[in-house]
Each structure stands twice: as C-alpha cells, then as structure tokens.
Amino acid sequence: MKVVLIRHATPNIEGNNCSALQAEERLNQYNSTEDILLDEANAFLSTKEYKNILNINNIFSSPLVRAIKTANYLFPNKKIVTIESLREFELKIFKLPFIKLSLANWFLISRILWFLEINKTDYSPSMEKARITNLFNKILSQDSIIVSHGFVLREIRKHLKNNQYSCSYSYKNGCFQVEIFNKNE
Numbered sequence: 001m002k003v004v005l006i007r008h009a010t011p012n013i014e015g016n017n018c019s020a021l022q023a024e025e026r027l028n029q030y031n032s033t034e035d036i037l038l039d040e041a042n043a044f045l046s047t048k049e050y051k052n053i054l055n056i057n058n059i060f061s062s063p064l065v066r067a068i069k070t071a072n073y074l075f076p077n078k079k080i081v082t083i084e085s086l087r088e089f090e091l092k093i094f095k096l097p098f099i100k101l102s103l104a105n106w107f108l109i110s111r112i113l114w115f116l117e118i119n120k121t122d123y124s125p126s127m128e129k130a131r132i133t134n135l136f137n138k139i140l141s142q143d144s145i146i147v148s149h150g151f152v153l154r155e156i157r158k159h160l161k162n163n164q165y166s167c168s169y170s171y172k173n174g175c176f177q178v179e180i181f182n183k184n185e
Contacts, residue, residue: 001183003160004053004145005153006074008066010037010175015103020095023106027093030103036066038073040176045074049169049180058144062086062152070176071147080147085135088149089114089128090121111151129155150175157181 012035013026044050054075061071063082071080094110101109113119123131132155139146146156157167160181169180 001140002053002056002143003140003156003165003181004056005156005177005179005181006070006145006147007150007153007175007177008036008062008064008070008147009040009073011035011066012037013103017100017102018106019100020093020097020106023093023101023103026103027091027107030066031088032065034065034069036069037174037176038069040174041070041074043173044171044176044178047171049171049178050074053145053180056143056145058139058142059147060086060139060144061147062088062149064088064149067147067149074147075145083135083139085131086146086148086152089125089151090123092119092121094119132156133159153177153179 011030011033013030013033018026059071059075059078059080061067061080061082063084064087068082091107091110091114093106094113110119114121115125117124132152136156136159157179164184165181166184167179168182171178
C-alpha cells in the first residue's frame with residue numbers, strides 16, 4: 001500500500017516583525033487566505049513520482065483553504081474529499097506584551113507553549129493526536145493521498161513508520177512538501 005503525504009503550499013502572508021495582536025490578525029489571514037504560493041509545487045509536477053501518483057483515486061484534504069487549493073492545483077481532474085479531522089492542530093498566539101517577533105517566531109513560541117500546555121486551546125496536544133490516530137484507521141485502507149498541515153502530517157508520518165511504512169521519496173520547497181510512503185511487506 002502507498003500513502004502520499006502532501007503539505008500545503010505557503011500562504012502569502014506578511015511575516016515581518018509584529019506585536020502579538022498583529023500576529024493574531026496574521027494567523028487569521030494565514031488560515032483564510034486564498035493567496036498561496038502554488039508555484040512551489042511546479043518542479044514536483046514534472047517528476048516521475050508525480051506522474052506515478054496520478055493513478056491514486058483516494059485523495060483527502062483538510063478543509064482549510066490552503067490545503068484545498070494545493071490539492072486542486074495538483075489534482076485538477078480528481079475528486080478530493082475534505083475531512084474535518086485533517087484540519088491543522090489548533091493554534092492561538094500566546095500574548096507576550098511589549099515585544100515584536102517575526103510571524104514564524106510567534107507561531108513557534110505559541111506552538112511550543114501549547115505542547116507544554118501553557119498556551120491552552122480548546123484541544124490539548126493529546127486530544128489532537130488522538131484525532132489523527134482515529135482518522136488514520138478509518139481512511140487508510142488502500143492507496144491514498146493526504147493533503148494537510150505540518151503537525152497533522154507529522155503525526156500521520158509517525159503512525160506510518162510505527163506500522164512498517166518507509167519513505168521512498170521526499171520533496172520540499174517552501175511549505176510545500178511531498179513524501180511517499182510504501183508498506184514494507
């Protein structure tokens with residue numbers, strides 16, 4: 001069995017230094033923008049690996065715009081099933097007053113503090129991981145393509161490796177990433 005993990009292309013959001021309040025606004029933009037850098041995928045589109053995965057009909061995507069747009073760009077003539085459980089792990093900007101950080105650093109600090117359960121959201125790290133484990137068992141019964149987000153794919157990747165899958169191909173450009181896993185027989 002083959003499982004293809006694809007991380008969405010990069011949202012085109014301003015990433016320079018900003019306050020926590022501005023970072024919250026940019027996080028909202030990040031989650032809703034339709035302006036994503038789809039050209040990150042162009043080199044992948046010319047590979048033999050891309051041509052080989054075009055015969056896979058089970059294509060699943062996160063419902064977030066950046067994942068759906070990436071999936072539609074890569075597979076314009078295929079049916080793509082959106083699954084709510086493939087959405088990114090919840091992120092809330094941790095409010096640190098009087099400092100300015102790049103958007104990437106706000107995301108990093110907020111995510112680390114979330115993992116430490118200091119930056120609380122509606123869903124704890126263990127709840128989010130359980131969501132992915134439950135999903136994995138439901139959708140991966142045959143060759144599949146999953147278009148989603150970094151932390152979601154990280155959990156799926158761990159599950160694949162723990163279940164005797166190995167990565168046979170990897171491509172990365174910006175946020176856009178493709179990994180092809182095959183079941184070891």
